[in-house]
Amino acid sequence: MFCTMPADCLKSSSEIRQWYEEKYYSLSIAGLWLKGGEPNTMSPALFSESEVRFLICRLSTYRDVSASISHALIAQIAQETEGVFTDFAFLPPPKDLKIMIDAKIPLWVGTTTKEPPCAFDVIGISNSFVLEMLNLPKLLLFSGIPLYKSERIDQNTIPLIVLGGANAAVTQTLHGTVNEQGGKNHYGLVDAVFIGEGEYAVKQFLEIVKQGKALGWTKARILKECHGKVDGFYEPDKYEHRYKTIVQNNLSAQELSEIAPKAPYVSCPVKSAIVYDLDQTRTLESGPIWYDPENLGSGSIQISNGCPCFCSFCAESWERKPYRERSLAKLSESMKKAKALQGLDTINLMSFNFNTHTELYPMILSFYREITNVNLKSQRFDLLSTDKFLAEVQRIIGKTTVSCGMEGISERLRRYLHKNLTEDQIYTACEYLFENGMRELKIFLIYTGLENKEDLEEFSRFVESLADLKNLSHCKTRVIFSLTRLYYPPHTPLQFDICKTALEENKKIFIAIENICKVNAMEFRESASHEDTWLMQLLAMGDRRLTPALIRSSIADDFIYYNTVPKQVKKNWKIYLEESGLSENDFFQKKSEERILPWDEIDTGITKHFLWKEYERSINFTEQDYCLGREGIEVNCTGCGACPTATHKKSLTQHTTFPPFLREDIKHVADGKKNQITLRVIAEIDPVLRLIPKRFIGVAIARSLMMALPHITPYYYALSGYIGEFIDGKPAVDFAYGINIYHLSFLSNAITEEALQRETLAGKIAGIQKYCSGFSIHELIPEPTDKSDVKFILYKMQFPPDISESLIEQTLGKYLHDTYVKHTLLKRGGGIIFKVNEKSKKKASVIYARIDASTAGHENGFQLIMLVTQRFDFRSFLAACYGFERRREIIRTKIEALGYYRRKIDLIENKKCVVCNSFIHEDTFAGKSAKENQCLVCSIDAD
Ligand code: SF4
Ligand code: SF4
Structure with a gap:
């Protein structure tokens, strides 16, 4: 047995802040992920006076989620409720986890406030994908939070723990009962879950929390009030999962037989929250500007939600139906706000497929007028194949990297995946992309476990023809095939199928597909290992009986998911299953339509019967068309049940798109940008x-x-x-x-x-x-007319107190000696000047240096003043000052840039320095100026 006592963490934000200020340098990315205070985050001064304090927590690291909009959008929504304060918390990077645990820092500390999670009223967990759930137990326990709702619910000093996000409908493995020593039953890693879209639900919930807090309600009362008032509100412990014994092949096993609500006020099933009219809600405008160099200047707005297609493997499609669009008028407003608030030069148009949007062309044109880069994410091959102009437009606006899903390697497998995509359509779309000289084309493939000889032959012929097409087009497009294993998600038709790709690791097929690509000079990549797929599938298909194993993996075996599942972790999970009397077969086998599934108390809007019919079509390799109207194609509603009204159905089946603008229009805008x-x-x-x-x-x-x-x-x-x-x-x-x-x-x-x-x-x-x-x-x-060719920079450096003045003197002397900078040492007022010889200055990396001895004015003891050129190698100089063992501490050096200088071009005046009588060669470019009638070195020397 292992300890599930919450860690004894620091409870005061001032202690946590002090620890951060002393130890930031030992953390990953110089501790920036824990710094907080990014533009568009709330001021910590508002924390104490707020009515509800809401900590938005991620199960992944700051770096991994900085491009994601979900947590930023939750904060934007929450801030629309008066009196709500928001802060963010992240999974610490691998190296920082132990440092924080040893220092008793709660892992989910508010980055801006440095407040521990228990200082908040609500912990809102944004869970994007299945494997992230593996990190929850450890994050709770080492944030000082009791693991189970059964322990937390009566403690008003512990915040409410709620979860939402793209994976919210697949969290059944978090909700099981755990039998602890002494026979005590515990349950509930989270208190409640928001199923579906949070635009209304988050506000409705926070209003109830605010009211409950003001009226002194218990946490149980607050949660009870949410039923029927908060869209998609699901309190898992209010549903009992009952099992029965079944006998198969002379072996008995337990199978879920019934899901029964435990209280009269809970709905069963819980209907997923859907925002039918996107124009009534805002897309992300005021997202924080994260300290992440890769995404600076780039932001995203959501142009549509849901997908009109019916790909049998696509959780997003089935959980987010029906397809909805935000109007261009609303998007324009949001784009302008987002551009200013986030300092953007690039806008990503987020959607499942951008080329389904009614106003796509007017949107591209108007956005391209107002922002430098319009980045279009995700498009369907079939729609591109009917719109040659779209490929050209993408080239004109500078989008030269394109990703499309081909998925099945043959038409038969694409029908199994319900992709509605023929080989001809792929060719035609690729032809347009090649003609327009795309730099990179990434084609996604899915390994289904059903591939046979004919499928591989068909794929081989296809890739060969694609290579010919590419050669004929004389383009240099890099074609990359990315192959992933099929994942069978709950709430989709494939939930009923045998999870073949998790059960079998068929390396031969992977090798065969890779060879076909490489023989034809195409690149090949494999994404996600078999172990990743296996564990993801187990957690998705698993039921509440897996909760003890999830806790064991996180707490006893210390596994944190950082983008990969090691082989040993899969082995551990097989042991957990065995010791619980379970096996992968309990979850990975085919399921009948009547089988009670562990997520059946959740209704994502599509009936189980419809999913079953779709599943039958898939395994018979047949498909029907999707319901979005397209030019020249008559489509019908196939009755999935997602559309709320006949008008919505009509808007999909009779969907049309605005005609494209003229080529000249966009060219004109592109030219104007020059x-x-x-x-x-x-x-x-x-x-x-x-x-x-x-x-x-x-x-x-x-x-x-x-x-x-x-x-x-x-x-x-x-x-x-x-x-x-x-x-x-x-x-x-x-x-x-x-x-x-x-x-x-x-x-x-x-x-x-x-x-x-x-x-x-x-x-x-x-x-x-x-x-x-x-x-x-x-x-x-x-319009500066002068050139910005900075030649010299003046720096002031201060070192931590345990780096001595004599060490710097010695190290600098050695550095100058090793880099052939001839100089003389002069003592002055307790300090030292490194006077560089006149002749040496031309090629020197250091033109002048001085160590000023400690005085009352120097905050940190002595300081080093240096005038350096581009050749000065900061890193090796500082590395020598700190030594190998302390190399991480280099960033503790406080380096202040005081001024930038150019070499004087115009020497007509031939001015001489009144101190040293040499010609004045330098011009101040920015910052501290040289003294009048003095050269730069003499000016600095005189300070
Ligand atoms: S086209 Fe298919 S895979 Fe893509 S979002 Fe729609 S349903 Fe999913
Ligand atoms: S209800 Fe009909 S029109 Fe609406 S998404 Fe389903 S199939 Fe399409």
Whole structure:
């Protein structure tokens, strides 16, 4: 048996903050994932006065979910409820987990407030996919939260634990009973689940929590009040799962026989929440700008929800029906807001298939006018094959990487997967993409476990012909086939099928498909291992009897899912099953229509009978057309039951799309983008943001400009440069604070020419400053004519107290010696000057250096002043200062950039320095200027 006592974690945010400030450098990505305070997050000052404190928790790491919109959208929705405060918490990265546990830091600490989870009223878990559930027990326990609802429910000091997200309808393995030593029964890793879409449900729930808190209700009362008032509200412990013994092949086994509600006020089944009219809710506009260099400047808006197709394997399709669209008018408003609030130059149009949207063409044209990059995600091959112009449009707007799902390797298998996709359609679509010179085409394939010789032959012929087509088109498109194992999700037709791909690891088929691709000069990738598929399938098909195993995996065997399931973990799970008297066959075998399934108390809108009929069609390799109207194709409603009204049905079956714009229209917009105005921004970064990627500040500057001057928002183009790039982009330079120089580009037109005039801008700096946090704007210079070829940078460095002055003196001396910088050491006022010889200066990496001895004015003891060139290698110098053992501490060095200098081009004046009598060769570019009539070195020396 293992201990399920909650960890004794720190309970005070000031202690947690102090720990963070002392130890950030030992954490992954310099502790940025736990820093908090990103633009568009709430100020921690509001925490204490708020009525409901809501901690939005992820089961994955900050980095893994920074591109996801779900947690940011929950925060946006929650903030629409007055008096609600939101903060975020994430799964710590692998290395940080032990550090935090050893230091008694709750794993799910609020990143901005540094408040422990128990200081909040509600923990809202956003669960995106099945395998993430494996992380829940450990995250709860090592956040100081009792594992079971049965222990928590009467403790008002423990927050309510609710779960929602894309995987919410497949969480049955979290809701089982656990028999602990002493015969006590426990249940409920979470208190309640939100099934379906949260746009209304989250608000309805938070209003009830607010009311309950004000009236002093117990947690049980608050949850009870939610039934019937919160869309998709599901309290799992209010449903009993009963089992019966069955005998098969002389072996007896337990099988789920009944699901019975335990209270009269709960609905059975629970209807999944659906927002039928997307225009009544907002897509993500005010998402935080995460400290993640990869996604800076890029944001997403959801243009539609649900999918009109019926792919038998697609959970999203079956759980999110019917297909709905947000109107262009609403999307335009949101896009403008999102652009300004998040400093965007790229907008991702999120949908299951963008090429089904009625207003796709007008949307592309109008968005492309107002934002630099319009990124279209996910498109269907069949729709692309009937629209040659769409491939051309994608090329014109710069989208040269395309992903499409082919799924089955043959038409027979595509019918099993209900893909409604013929080989001809794939060819035609690929032809259009090749003709338009796409850089990369990624084709997704699914291994179904049903592949036979004929399927492989058909695939071989197809790939060969595709290669010929590519050659004929003379394009250089990189074609990548990505093969994954079929996952049979609950709530889909394939829920009834035998989970062949989990039961068998058929490497031969993988090798055969890989060979076919490679022989034809196509790339091949395998995504997700057999172990990943097996465990994902087990957790999805499993029932409440798996809860003890899930807890054992997380707590006793210490397994945290970080994107991969090791072989040993699969072996462990087989042992758990065996010791529980279960086997994979209990879950992976075929199921009849009558079989009670562990998720039957949830109604996602499609009847079980309809799913069964679809399943029968699949296994007979037949399919019927999907119900979205398309030009020249008559379609019918097949009666899946998802549409709420006859009008909605009609809107799908008689769906039409707006005609495309003229080629010239989009070309005209593309050409107009070539004329740009550059705005140079001299900014000063506060020490608090010193470890943040420099690009982040540039995006935050763009945000503050667009917030303060909304009329220039449509014309902001991109961040085109910053000092990290002027030097060498090396990370060592990247953690300097102080002065930095950013270049932002805007489309050139009458509005920007007027708005971006130097005098106009000078009067706006104070207004822009209101939107800056952690940095200030010193100067805005439109259309700088001077070159930005920075040659020298002046830095001030301060080291942690345990790095001695003599060590720095010695290390710098050695560095200069090793890099052939001839110099003389001079003592002055307790400090040391490294005076670089005149002749050596031309090629030197350090032009001047000085160690100023400790004085009252230096916060951290002594300081090192250095004037360096691009050749100065920060990383190796700092590595030598700290030594190998302490190399992670390099980032504790506080490096302040004081000024940037160029080599003077115009020496006509031939001015000489009044101190050293040599010619003045340097010009101040930004920051601290040289003294009048003095050269730069003498100016610095005189400080
Ligand atoms: S086209 Fe098929 S796979 Fe794609 S979202 Fe729709 S149902 Fe799912
Ligand atoms: S109810 Fe009919 S029109 Fe609506 S999604 Fe289902 S099949 Fe299509």
